[in-house]
Amino acid sequence: METPSATAVSNPTTTTPSSASAPEFEYRQHDALGLADLVRRGETSASELLDLAIARAEAVNPKINAIITPLYDYGRAQINAGLPDGPFSGVPFLLKDLLCAVEGTPLSNGSNALKGRISPRDSELAARFRNSGLVFFGKTNTPELGLMGVTEPKAFGPARNPWNLNHTPGGSSGGSAAAIAAGIVPMASGGDGGGSIRIPAACCGLFGLKPSRGRVPTGPYAQEFWDGAATEHVLTRSVRDSAAMLDVIAGPDGSSPYPLRSRNNYQDSLSQPLRKLRIGYTSTSFIGRPVSADAIAAVEHSVKLLEQLGHEVEAVEIRLDGEALADSYLTMYFGHVAADLEFMAQQLGSRISNLDVEDTTKVLGFLGKTISAGDFVQAKRRWNDFAQTMHLFHQRYDLLLTPTLGSEPVPIGSFEPPAWEAVAMKVINAFGLHKLLLKSGMVKQMALDNLEKLPFTQLANLTGLPAMSVPLYWTANNLPLGSQFIAPMGDEHTLLQLAQQLEQAQPWMLRTPDL
Structure with missing residues (x-):
């Protein structure tokens, strides 16, 4: 094997590890x-x-x-x-x-x-x-x-x-x-x-x-x-x-x-x-939650690099109903978990309640079953609102720049439910209390707490737009934190x-x- 290919640009800090042949x-x-x-x-x-x-x-x-x-x-x-x-x-x-x-x-x-x-x-x-x-x-x-x-x-x-x-x-x-x-x-x-x-x-x-x-x-x-x-x-x-x-x-x-x-x-x-x-950028969470200083710094670093490359970059405000975005995403999410578990149960000749799946997955599936067909369709129709928001944005700007993450990569176990929630999910699954859980608002709160670290990516999924994460920034802890760009359809x-x-x-x- 010979020297690296032309696109593998040399990095003076990279050396052959002593353990590598x-x-x-x-x-x-x-x-x-x-x-x-x-x-x-x-x-x-x-x-x-x-x-x-x-x-x-x-x-x-x-x-x-x-x-x-x-x-x-x-x-x-x-x-x-x-x-x-x-x-x-x-x-x-x-x-x-x-x-x-x-x-x-x-x-x-x-x-x-x-x-x-x-x-x-x-x-x-x-x-x-x-x-x-x-x-x-x-x-x-x-x-x-x-x-x-x-x-x-x-x-x-x-x-x-x-x-x-x-x-x-x-x-x-x-x-x-x-x-x-x-x-x-x-x-x-x-x-x-x-x-x-x-x-x-x-x-x-x-x-x-x-x-x-x-x-x-x-x-x-x-x-x-x-x-x-x-x-x-x-x-x-x-x-x-x-x-x-x-x-x-x-x-x-x-x-x-x-x-x-x-x-x-x-x-x-x-x-x-x-x-x-012409690129518009924002570091404001689409769901109205705090964003870390590192996430903001990642975008600021990307803005400076883009300006050095001759692009026109300016701060923008995305006029988006973040609560509707989260609700629409979660409705789709719950509904498809329910359908997936039903399919799995049929394939395995079992019932959803008997499937060997995680307690959280089972709760999400049962919640999906509590959503009416009308509610699901209404949530799906809102996807057009987000698509129109981005369509208007792309009349003025070629791309939207955001952080990919709301913070640096989280420690292992950060998304694990606390002990009391884990016990509560077992009880809910055992006694079929999923409608009460949905009415309590606890599930939505849990979902928003998780989305707080990841608030920027779902928009491209609901609108269908192409998007990318580019590795341009590392935190003081030497952890990567990418920058996201969203383009018009196609x-x-x-x-x-x-x-x-x-x-x-x-x-x-x-x-x-x-x-």
Whole structure:
């Protein structure tokens, strides 16, 4: 293996760890396209890269608990059978253990109830990943059903942030983010229903892009996820990997209800000059909660960098009904948990009350059952209000800049309910007191308390707009805290072009934690 690829900009503070062999260290200096290029030129092989990825996983995964289902033999079998000649041919890859089904492998969705359940066929997304030449060798940790902004499932234990093992890597794609930040892979899959790509990217110093609604297929198991609020893509170390992967996976399948059919050419767009952008920014929480000084500083740092690059940046006030935003998001959230648990119970020949799921998940599911069809539709109709707010905003501004997080990554266990709430949930589940719980307002208060740390990401999910988190700021505790940019519907090109410009101005790829 030779020197790092051209996009892996050198960092004078980066040195070879004493415990790393030269091939392992070189492996960790490349992005996915760089590794594929080495394979294509015959300077390494897919088998050698897989061995290096497995060795790195064996060395660091016990510390971070990112990979919960090793598939080492599966990856070797892929290589032996012959890999497709795609843009990522020979590159080791990890799949989030949620939604992304691979034929013949377990898909637990982070739940004890689904442990050992084998997928009968690939999801369309997994098939497109496979056709790009990627080598699958493991599934990554995720909260149960992807419901939290941290990754601490009871079924598998918490994933940990490689920058500080006492802190979260975010959620719900926390295992994927931790694995990338720890140098196991340069890229891994993720999904985003309320920030679940952008939040882990922000927590782990990575690039994370949430595509526009309808950009990425969801078949054949679903027509859309979370009424269109959720989509899938990857988390990456480099911008060009994200762009190249979007070229691979974008486009409708047989399940797509409202496909975006525009030409992809996302990677090619990175070679085009970026026009001067007009960017509005705010650090004010969309739900009216406090935001940390670090989150404000992260945006201020990004504003200065954008101004140095020649963009026009100004403070804005987003006139948004934050309470309605939170209510609409939570109504959708509760409703889909109820539907998911009902589906699980049918598949397992059980009842929801008997499912081996976490108490919090069960409470959320029962709350979803108390919401009427009319209430759900009314909440869904409010999504248009938020979409119109952003439509008017984008008449004046190309992009909206906010913090990705409301604070630096929180310590492990921060979202755990206090002891009295945990006991209360057990009692509520045992005696069916969920309507009383909903009327008490306690659930909404608990949800808002959790959203306080993550108040900026749900807007892009409900509106369907593309958004990204870019790693430009580290706190005094040496923890990453990303900056979020939201673009008009379908304008991933501008996001990726700006991200590359920021990456070149302030390289982050070789800024890695010391494990």
